[in-house]
Amino acid sequence: MTSPMRFRLCLGLGLFACLAPPLSLPVPATAQTYGYQPANPRAAQERREREAAQKGSVIVAEPYGPSESLRQARAMTSALGRLKPERKGVVDVYVVAVGMDSDGVFGRETAEAARVLGSRYDAEGRVIVMANGKGANGTASDPVVPDGNPDHLAQALGHVAEVMNKQEDVLALFITTHGHWNTGLNYRDGERAGGNIAPARLAALLNEAGIKNRLVILSACFSGIFVPALQNESTITLTAASAEKPSFGCRAENDWTFFGDALMNQALRQPVPLPDAFAQARSLITKWEVASRLDPSSPQIDLGPQAIAWMDKIDAKVPKVAGQPKGMPAFGAPPPPPEKAKPAPFLTKP
Numbered sequence: 001m002t003s004p005m006r007f008r009l010c011l012g013l014g015l016f017a018c019l020a021p022p023l024s025l026p027v028p029a030t031a032q033t034y035g036y037q038p039a040n041p042r043a044a045q046e047r048r049e050r051e052a053a054q055k056g057s058v059i060v061a062e063p064y065g066p067s068e069s070l071r072q073a074r075a076m077t078s079a080l081g082r083l084k085p086e087r088k089g090v091v092d093v094y095v096v097a098v099g100m101d102s103d104g105v106f107g108r109e110t111a112e113a114a115r116v117l118g119s120r121y122d123a124e125g126r127v128i129v130m131a132n133g134k135g136a137n138g139t140a141s142d143p144v145v146p147d148g149n150p151d152h153l154a155q156a157l158g159h160v161a162e163v164m165n166k167q168e169d170v171l172a173l174f175i176t177t178h179g180h181w182n183t184g185l186n187y188r189d190g191e192r193a194g195g196n197i198a199p200a201r202l203a204a205l206l207n208e209a210g211i212k213n214r215l216v217i218l219s220a221c222f223s224g225i226f227v228p229a230l231q232n233e234s235t236i237t238l239t240a241a242s243a244e245k246p247s248f249g250c251r252a253e254n255d256w257t258f259f260g261d262a263l264m265n266q267a268l269r270q271p272v273p274l275p276d277a278f279a280q281a282r283s284l285i286t287k288w289e290v291a292s293r294l295d296p297s298s299p300q301i302d303l304g305p306q307a308i309a310w311m312d313k314i315d316a317k318v319p320k321v322a323g324q325p326k327g328m329p330a331f332g333a334p335p336p337p338p339e340k341a342k343p344a345p346f347l348t349k350p
Contacts, residue, residue, distance in 0.1 A: 057150055057201045058183075061193030075144040076152055080159045084125035091313045092169045093121035093215075094160045098148040099131030100177035100197075101188045103252040107136035109176045109219065110148070112255075112326055113264040117172050120268055122317040128156045132189045147189060150197055154205055161209040170213040170310055173206075176260060178250065179220030181243070186220075199229035206230070213310045215274075219259045221246040224300045233306040238263070238278055242298040248289065248330075255327030258285050259299060262330075269323035273315045275301065288331040 064072060086092050095117045099110035110131045118127045129136055130148040146152050160171060178186040184198040206214060214235040218226055223239035230237045240247040240259035249258035256265055263281035270277060282299045289296055303311075 057187075057195060057197045059150060059187065059193065059195035061149075061189070061195070071144060072147060072152075075146040076155060078144075079128050079130070079146055080156065082125065083128065083159065083163050085163050086165045086169050091310060092126060092164065093117070093123045093172050093314055093317075094164050094169060095121070095123050095127040095172045095174070096153070096156050096160060097127070097129050097131075097174040098153055098156075098176070099133070099136055100148045100175060100185060102133030102190045103178075103250070104133055105250055105252055105254040105257060106148075106176045107131040107133050107145075108255045108327065109257060109260040109264070110174070111136040111145075113174050113176070113217075113260060116264045116268050116323070117174065119323065120318050121170075121172065121314050123172070128160070130156065148187075149189065149193065150187060150195070150201075153197075157205055157209040157211070161211050164211070166210050167212055170215060170314055171206075171211045172215045172217070174217045174219070174264075176219035176257065179218075179222045179241075179247075181222040181225065184225065185218070185223070199226045202226060203229040213307065215311075217263070219247070219257055219263075221250075223247070224298070227300055227302050231302060231304065233304045234310070235302075235304045236274070236307045236311060237300070237302045239300045240297060242300055245295065245297045247297040247299075248292075248294055254330055256330040258288055258297070258330050260330070261325075262288075263299075265325045265327065269325065271318050271320050271322060274311055275303070292331070 063069070083094070095114055097110045097114035097117070099106035111129055114127050114129045118124055130146045130152050132148050136145045157171075157173075164171070175185060178188075180186060180196065183196040184202070185196060187193070187195045187197060206216075212234050214230075215238075216226075216230055216235065217238045219240045221241055222243060222245065223241055224243035224245070226239060227237050227243070240257065247257060247259050249256060249261065255261075259281070262284040263278065266284065267277035267281040268274075270280070272280070278299070278301050285299060286296060288294075
């Protein structure tokens with residue numbers, strides 16, 4: 001009869017070992033490693049969280065209290081309710097601007113970027129602003145800006161898809177936040193909530209909304225990882241950095257990041273086509289990085305072949321007179337050190 005010890009050895013040594021005489025094969029010193037190893041529930045949970053973060057999104061949040069929950073619901077209802085419907089025969093642009101981190105720089109960048117895109121593309125009444133923290137200030141008549149969280153982003157995309165002509169009009173989506181080389185765009189609302197939106201998740205949101213023509217602008221470290229996931233024939237994607245590089249200027253006290261200042265605050269205020277504006281912004285960022293002795297962030301642009309047609313139509317809306325930059329420039333004061341690639345707080349290293 002085969003002993004329990006010899007049966008366990010069959011797993012590693014094969015059938016021949018089990019059939020051999022009991023004394024013909026010495027038990028190897030490592031035999032105990034073939035025994036049952038209890039699973040580590042915490043490690044398994046951490047692995048599932050990492051996989052989910054890479055493929056979609058993981059959000060850890062303390063629920064709003066009753067008053068804040070009602071305030072957010074009213075703010076979102078108001079923001080969506082103000083959107084004007086599409087105009088027949090006109091290629092309308094709908095702007096969705098989101099600051100997904102509560103550091104003040106992202107809220108301020110979100111609010112002004114929304115104004116720039118709204119003015120450039122004749123989108124008055126077709127702009128939604130959402131931001132965490134106090135950086136994005138509302139108007140006197142509507143002082144509450146909805147939080148820039150993933151649920152609100154999904155609601156905004158769904159509502160825009162309802163009021164626009166999805167085959168003709170254009171979505172201009174601007175998101176600014178910290179970024180991570182592996183998990184994508186960071187989401188943080190102070191100490192209340194944190195998480196991420198991965199490339200696969202953002203692509204899924206856009207695809208499920210059914211919006212064909214998309215201009216996606218991502219101001220975040222490592223945001224180039226979104227380019228492959230967002231690529232299609234009618235999408236244009238602009239990112240602050242390549243998939244391997246951080247971007248700069250994200251001190252909480254700033255009004256702009258490097259990318260936001262160069263592209264939104266300066267280049268897109270000029271009466272030039274979008275690709276030319278991006279080239280101007282990239283050149284300006286390179287100049288700032290060289291002067292600051294920073295590694296190049298390598299901003300990216302990806303143009304779908306069918307996007308050229310709608311891009312030319314919306315570029316025809318650009319004002320003929322250049323606008324003036326607003327806020328404190330991102331370059332000038334000594335820049336902060338590069339943002340380090342850190343996992344979201346709920347993720348641990350493998």
